[in-house]
Amino acid sequence: AQxxxxxxxxxxxxxxxxxxxxxxxxxxxxxxxxxxVQHPNKGLQLLLKYTSxxxxxxxxxxxxxxxxxxxxxxxxxKPSAHxxxxxxxxxxxxxxxxxxxxFGTGTRLQVTL
Amino acid sequence: xxxxxxxxxxxxxxxxxxxxxxxTVEGTSNPxxxxxxxxxxxxxxxxxxSVGIGQISSEVPQNLSAxxxxxxxxxxxSKKLLLSDSGFYLCAxxxxxxxxxxxxxxxxxxxxxx
Numbered sequence: 001a002q003x004x005x006x007x008x009x010x011x012x013x014x015x016x017x018x019x020x021x022x023x024x025x026x027x028x029x030x031x032x033x034x035x036x037v038q039h040p041n042k043g044l045q046l047l048l049k050y051t052s053x054x055x056x057x058x059x060x061x062x063x064x065x066x067x068x069x070x071x072x073x074x075x076x077x078k079p080s081a082h083x084x085x086x087x088x089x090x091x092x093x094x095x096x097x098x099x100x101x102x103f104g105t106g107t108r109l110q111v112t113l
Numbered sequence: 114x115x116x117x118x119x120x121x122x123x124x125x126x127x128x129x130x131x132x133x134x135x136x137t138v139e140g141t142s143n144p145x146x147x148x149x150x151x152x153x154x155x156x157x158x159x160x161x162x163s164v165g166i167g168q169i170s171s172e173v174p175q176n177l178s179a180x181x182x183x184x185x186x187x188x189x190x191s192k193k194l195l196l197s198d199s200g201f202y203l204c205a206x207x208x209x210x211x212x213x214x215x216x217x218x219x220x221x222x223x224x225x226x227x
Contacts, residue, residue, distance in 0.1 A: 032213045043119075043203055043218035044157075051213035090156070094213065101216055105156045 002027040002093045006104035014112050019063075019078040021107045023091030026072065032094040033074045034101070035065055039087045047089075050074065061085070086111045115140035119204045119219035127227050132177075132191040134222050136204030139185065144206040146187040147216060148179055151201040163187060164209065199226045 007022040025031060032051045036044040048059025055067040065076045074091060091104040116139045126132060138144050148160040159172045161179035169179050176195060180188045187204060201223055205216040 034215050036218075041201075041221070041223065043220045044205075046215050046217065049213070049215050100159065100162065103157045 002031060002095050002102050004033075004091045004093050004102060004104040006089075006091050006107050008107050009105065010108045010110065012110040012112060013081045015083055016080050019076070019081045019085065019109065021076040021089050021091075021109065023074045023076065023104060024072050025074055025091070025093050027093055033065075033067065034092040034094070035059065035063070035074075035076050036090045036092060037087045038090065038106075044090065047076070081109075081111045083111050083113075085109060115206070115217065117204060117206055117217060117219040119202075119222055121222060122220065123223045123225075125225045125227060126194050128196055129193050132189070132194050132198070132224070134189040134202055134204075134224075136187045136189075136219060137185055138187075138206045141185070141206070141208070143184060143209045145209055145214075145216075146181060146185075147205040147207075148187065148189050149203040149205065151203060151221075153200070157203065161189070194226050196226050199224055 003026045005024045013019055030052055034049045035047040037047050038044045047063050048057045050057045050067045058064045063078045065074055067074050088106045088108050090106050092101045094101055119136045146163045149157045150160055151157050161171055163169050163181045166181050177191050201221050203221045204219045207216045208214040
């Protein structure tokens with residue numbers, strides 16, 4: 001069975017500073033991994049996906065993530081945080097069956113002035 | 114391009130009343146469809162998924178049910194709501210048969226049970 005662990009439930013950064021949201025995964029096969037963002041009272045929006053191509057994946061809004069098999073990690077980064085980045089972020093792994101997904105518990109990103 | 118619609122956006126219902134939430138997808142055929150519930154401050158719980166018309170898989174025993182009367186329509190129902198049914202309900206779709214396919218979410222329905 002697959003699982004994901006988001007290592008921080010809450011991260012606070014200042015506007016203009018780098019963002020790092022950490023995610024470790026467990027999977028018995030080569031996984032597909034995703035990061036989603038959720039703004040208050042909204043659905044989840046796909047930020048980026050890893051599907052066994054390039055290990056450094058670029059997504060929308062300046063986010064990127066690096067797949068590191070040796071560390072079983074898929075951390076999300078952004079060079080410079082913006083106030084609009086404040087939201088909940090979910091790391092997700094696919095189990096390969098009817099595209100069912102396993103969600104992490106989420107990391108709330110706070111961006112301060 | 115594909116779009117997903119969910120309604121209503123918010124709903125307040127008394128305990129014991131029925132429920133019907135609807136979700137439709139446009140711009141794709143034979144999608145996989147999903148219903149999730151997100152309790153306050155918690156992650157997403159998969160309730161039902163469907164790989165085709167009339168094919169529903171239930172992930173969690175509960176007083177909710179799902180139906181797929183048409184290819185791109187997914188309905189979440191209950192005959193009698195419980196207080197514990199309160200939450201944020203999300204519908205999602207993905208491409209049929211794809212191992213690496215992400216899911217795409219609607220804007221959700223905020224359900225409050227009084």
